[in-house]
Amino acid sequence: MISDSLHLTVLGSATPYPSVDNPCSGYLVTGGDVRLWMDAGTGTLAQLQRHVRLDELDAIWISHLHADHSADLLTAYYGALFADVRLTAPIPLFGPPGIADRLAHFLTNTSVRSPVESAFAVHELYDGHRAEVGPLTLTSRAVAHGMPAFALRVEAGGRALVYSGDTAPCANLTSLADGCDALLCEAESASAPTRGEPVHHTPEDAGETARSARAGRLIVTHVGRFLTPEKALVRAGTRFEGRIDYAAPGSSFSI
Numbered sequence: 001m002i003s004d005s006l007h008l009t010v011l012g013s014a015t016p017y018p019s020v021d022n023p024c025s026g027y028l029v030t031g032g033d034v035r036l037w038m039d040a041g042t043g044t045l046a047q048l049q050r051h052v053r054l055d056e057l058d059a060i061w062i063s064h065l066h067a068d069h070s071a072d073l074l075t076a077y078y079g080a081l082f083a084d085v086r087l088t089a090p091i092p093l094f095g096p097p098g099i100a101d102r103l104a105h106f107l108t109n110t111s112v113r114s115p116v117e118s119a120f121a122v123h124e125l126y127d128g129h130r131a132e133v134g135p136l137t138l139t140s141r142a143v144a145h146g147m148p149a150f151a152l153r154v155e156a157g158g159r160a161l162v163y164s165g166d167t168a169p170c171a172n173l174t175s176l177a178d179g180c181d182a183l184l185c186e187a188e189s190a191s192a193p194t195r196g197e198p199v200h201h202t203p204e205d206a207g208e209t210a211r212s213a214r215a216g217r218l219i220v221t222h223v224g225r226f227l228t229p230e231k232a233l234v235r236a237g238t239r240f241e242g243r244i245d246y247a248a249p250g251s252s253f254s255i
Contacts, residue, residue, distance in 0.1 A: 004032045004135040004157035006255035008184065011047040013221045013247040015188055016068050018043040022249045024068035025222055027163070027184070031156035034058045034134035038152065038163060045072040045079070047249070054085045059133045060120070061140075062095035063165030064149035065102055070095075073120075077107060080119040093120035094131060094138065096148040125150050127172070141176045143167035146199045151176055161255045162215070166222065168198035169205045177213035182255050184247065185209055186222035187232045200224075203232040207239030215240075221247035 007030045012023025023043025029036040037060045100122045107114035127142035139153040154161045162177040164185040188200035210218040229246040
């Protein structure tokens, strides 16, 4: 019997560009026999194929349209339509408003619009969007990143994983993460900005969000170039007393 429990595999967590051993943001979430590609940053499609083919995916979810979270949708499109992948139907794609036109704008090379919808069945996100993908319940909330951006709560088998996407600390994320078993939270910023509104978490912010949300554990991801994962974990630990891990590329977590 296939378990509906949640599993998270880190395909990559680098920002804002991939390193030699770490692609940009991307994750594989599984529950039962359902497979969800969560963010498709640069380099993650290659790592995804260690676990699942494109035509074995049940859905894709994209937090926002910065390239380090979405660029591999472009090559996934070519794989889905013009290579050895044989789709029986377009892959459900949940993403910010305008995602289909954004992809088509890049992919279209003639006067005829590229058939993005032949590869992806696009569903635009909005604050409070909910969807069922097999045993997975997906709930999205708008978050604070200076552009349309979303966080995601994935629930299955009585367990809950919450992914921050990219965002400054905000009430919608804390509310979405309330009582979750695991919070996968970005910690891009080494310090708070001296000018303008923040658009990312610091490690301390990640710890505080996990504490305020009463998360069971914190998985720190998207650590910026002016931090090390080790320092990020230590700093997050000044605000959160629960278990803290780093989303190292290739690592897996049972939720």
